[in-house]
Amino acid sequence: EIHVRGKDKLLGDKRFASMPDRVTNTIHTVDGTVANRPSPISCNVDDMDSVPKWWALWRRFMFDDKLHHSNNDGSSCSKVPAALLGKISRAKYQAVTEEEEEISIPLQTLCLAIFDATLVYIINSISPDGGWQVLKKDMIKALYAEKDERIIEIMEHVYSDVDIFLLQECASAFARKLSQSGFSEKYEIITPPVLSAADQNSLILLRNSIFPNGFTDLTSSLVLRVKVSSAATADGDLVAVLAKSSSGHQLLVASFHGDTNGLATLPVLQAVADGQKEHGGTLVFGLDANCKDTGKPGKILGVEEFYTKCETGNFSTCWGDKPAADNYTTLNARTFLQPQLHKAVKESEKATKGGRSPKDFIVFPRDAARCSDTSKDNTGSRSFIKDMVFPTLDFPSDHAIIATTLHFFLQQSTIRMVDPQAIMDYVAKHDIEACLSKAINEILALPTLPPNPLYDIGRKLMTMGAGNGSAREMLLKQVFNAIDLNRAGKVDTEEYKASVKSEIMLKFFDYMDSQGSGQLSLEEWLAGMGKLGSAISDEQFEGELKALLVEAKTLEKR
Numbered sequence: 001e002i003h004v005r006g007k008d009k010l011l012g013d014k015r016f017a018s019m020p021d022r023v024t025n026t027i028h029t030v031d032g033t034v035a036n037r038p039s040p041i042s043c044n045v046d047d048m049d050s051v052p053k054w055w056a057l058w059r060r061f062m063f064d065d066k067l068h069h070s071n072n073d074g075s076s077c078s079k080v081p082a083a084l085l086g087k088i089s090r091a092k093y094q095a096v097t098e099e100e101e102e103i104s105i106p107l108q109t110l111c112l113a114i115f116d117a118t119l120v121y122i123i124n125s126i127s128p129d130g131g132w133q134v135l136k137k138d139m140i141k142a143l144y145a146e147k148d149e150r151i152i153e154i155m156e157h158v159y160s161d162v163d164i165f166l167l168q169e170c171a172s173a174f175a176r177k178l179s180q181s182g183f184s185e186k187y188e189i190i191t192p193p194v195l196s197a198a199d200q201n202s203l204i205l206l207r208n209s210i211f212p213n214g215f216t217d218l219t220s221s222l223v224l225r226v227k228v229s230s231a232a233t234a235d236g237d238l239v240a241v242l243a244k245s246s247s248g249h250q251l252l253v254a255s256f257h258g259d260t261n262g263l264a265t266l267p268v269l270q271a272v273a274d275g276q277k278e279h280g281g282t283l284v285f286g287l288d289a290n291c292k293d294t295g296k297p298g299k300i301l302g303v304e305e306f307y308t309k310c311e312t313g314n315f316s317t318c319w320g321d322k323p324a325a326d327n328y329t330t331l332n333a334r335t336f337l338q339p340q341l342h343k344a345v346k347e348s349e350k351a352t353k354g355g356r357s358p359k360d361f362i363v364f365p366r367d368a369a370r371c372s373d374t375s376k377d378n379t380g381s382r383s384f385i386k387d388m389v390f391p392t393l394d395f396p397s398d399h400a401i402i403a404t405t406l407h408f409f410l411q412q413s414t415i416r417m418v419d420p421q422a423i424m425d426y427v428a429k430h431d432i433e434a435c436l437s438k439a440i441n442e443i444l445a446l447p448t449l450p451p452n453p454l455y456d457i458g459r460k461l462m463t464m465g466a467g468n469g470s471a472r473e474m475l476l477k478q479v480f481n482a483i484d485l486n487r488a489g490k491v492d493t494e495e496y497k498a499s500v501k502s503e504i505m506l507k508f509f510d511y512m513d514s515q516g517s518g519q520l521s522l523e524e525w526l527a528g529m530g531k532l533g534s535a536i537s538d539e540q541f542e543g544e545l546k547a548l549l550v551e552a553k554t555l556e557k558r
Helices: 009-014 018-024 051-063 098-102 104-126 131-145 147-158 172-180 219-228 265-279 303-312 347-353 420-429 432-444 469-483 493-499 503-512 522-535 538-557
Strands: 026-028 034-036 067-070 076-079 164-170 187-190 201-207 238-244 250-257 282-288 315-317 330-332 355-357 360-365 369-377 401-408
Touching: 018 104, 026 067, 051 104, 098 104, 104 131, 131 147, 147 172, 164 172, 164 282, 172 187, 172 201, 201 238, 201 250, 219 238, 219 265, 238 265, 250 265, 265 282, 265 303, 282 401, 303 315, 315 369, 360 369, 360 401, 469 493, 469 522, 503 522
Parallel strands: 164 250, 250 282
Antiparallel strands: 026 034, 067 076, 164 201, 187 201, 238 250, 282 360, 315 360, 330 355, 369 401
């Protein structure tokens, strides 16, 4: 049985129209030109003012005209577009039956022809004067013809301070344009060793000045781990490298695009985590997890399930450990001019049925780093407009840009007990953020006493020798409550400045404010003060805090 009803959800789930559209809609040739399938939803600008005229164009494009294009292995060949279609895998799209999988190539060709013919008939019936073709050309110019250039412009000018870019679903032509732009002078542009047949690849860009010694590609090794888990991934979905920064910090950097329902995301996260244990380095993982705000076990990955996996794996994300499910990074409402008609949304349904999902994350080990200044952008100007559908004519991506700053903790192998005054003197002379992320590492690396145990960030204070962590925590809570002048359960910047007189402690506020909210929670206070107090004795620690407590209580009496 072949389901051919346009809005049949089963037809959409099987990808018989959307998959061949993905492959043949836009084809990049070896000579740098682009070929588009004759269709109302492609960038083809041929005259399609009637079904017979369109059919002649479509048949010649699909079956007669060979295109010289690149293969995944780097070689090239000439094929007609219909020959580029591949089987639709039941492992990835479970709605497909065994029989349909076997004949999925001719099924795709048939369904795509029916779909395009239907659209041509409908649109010409609605706009018989050809006005729709004029409108289409205007949209093509803004959203497609200059799309890559606009993305590169945003990256190069708005995000010029970024050291690592983690991109997903990139065409190979986009990677070539990056290489031909000024990016090739500033960044190492890393593509997967085997490119995607659908021309949707994950990329990594590493700033050369931060990673001057190149990288080691781990993609093939990690892909083997993923295959063992039987996760449904495709070539190009994952790219991963090991790179050492100029300060000597080794990172395992990965970029991944999940399948439609996010079912491959958790196995890939586990495979990458296992690879990190084997190869070393601190994991920095940017991914389109393709999770939804509400999941279905075994069918759709939900955001809560994603965070549970992160927590059990000792990972944190750029949004924290338990962010709100409505912190969405996509908001799009599909029109009826696309091959999955069952997903089309009417204007009146945009708020309730639009594609609003919390899909995009930067993941890292919670005991190795923290993040700050996390933001999302759907304008291309480092701002986010709530409830605005995107892409737009100014912002050509259907996913928001996610940006964050990672601060890496001191590595266990370099933590030493040293003269506390030497640390405090160093802190007094330098920027506190630089101290804790890089410079103070040089002091702690001095060969002195045996390594000191790491503390569990955000959960307990670091213990030093015979130091009493519980006593310190009680004192810290007492001080926090004292400087929380309005009893709101958080300490804002003004309350902090009013109570704290030490220049060092004043600078320390931004470090402790891990979410960049301008307020300190009790958990942030405990974690940050545990870090600052980890190198001094209980007597010194108690003296510093009691002095701060007296100042806070004096202020409260006023």
